[in-house]
Amino acid sequence: MTTTQPEKQELARVIADCRQEAAAAYESETDACFELFRRAIDLQDALAWAAIEEQYRDLILHWLLPGSRLSTGDVETADLLQATLLRFWRTLSTLDVPLRSRFPHVGALLNYLKKCAITVRLDWQRRQQREQRLRERLQREQSFFRDQLATQLEKRDVLARQAAVQAWLQENLQDAQERLVYELSYVAELKPREIAAQYPAEFASAKAVYRVKLRLIKRMQRTLAPLLDE
Structure with missing residues (x-):
């Protein structure tokens, strides 16, 4: 060398x-x-x-x-x-x-x-751990909301239930992002990662979709629960 x-x-x-x-x-x-x-x-x-x-x-x-x-x-x-x-x-x-x-x-x-x-x-x-905790929290929130909503709405007439939900959506979805997340999550049944991939201009990442979704779920719980308990 x-x-x-x-x-x-x-x-x-x-x-x-x-x-x-x-x-x-x-x-x-x-x-x-x-x-x-x-x-x-x-x-x-x-x-x-x-x-x-x-x-x-x-x-x-x-x-x-x-x-x-x-x-x-x-x-x-x-x-x-x-x-x-x-x-x-x-x-x-x-x-x-x-x-x-x-x-x-x-x-x-x-x-x-x-x-x-x-x-x-x-x-x-x-x-990774933070994202996993967020996913698990969202899953629990979704499960709770769906179970409670299903239990209460079984007592309601289908048409009246649809009308109540649509009226709530018109009144409580505050912006285009929330409307998009609702339609794609609960109607199209897309995952947050899929939503972020299809609409990068609206959502920078799956985390951004998670945040909107969590905000929407919490508002649904606050406002729909009294309605469904009537």
Whole structure:
């Protein structure tokens, strides 16, 4: 392996030496990988950064995947990979301190990269848990509303029931989004994700549909319950 200082080598040689270094024992470290990071972070060399992405992709995935129920081919996995690299780059590139002053060797850099990956994975898992709780809450709300409505409306004449519901809808659906969510959820029986996919201009995500739907369900409970108890 060359004895020329990594700082004076061409980028292609640094990349090649880093690959050899990563595959060799720790005692064989030549500083090539640290130099690759230095060029990417301190010098903001786009080609060096692209080489880092390629060199460490599998390692980052190894940190991201355990316990996440993801696989390497998932779109979300690719998003988490990019989020890890972006978090790492933004944190280090915004500080006006040379990389060598903050990290003594490439092992310390990789340890920080690992922390970034774990943080991204935990944030993603927390988001998944919040979304699951929201789905479960909506399912409970829907189940309660449907059961209560069905029990009470069994005592009513079908035509009178339809008239009451239509009158309530005309009076209480406050905007176009609520009318759209009602029609697509309870008439067309579409899921929030399907609604968001078909109407991206109206709903930025399935979460936005969930929020409108939850608001509508709560209002139905408040206003229809007294009517149905009469």
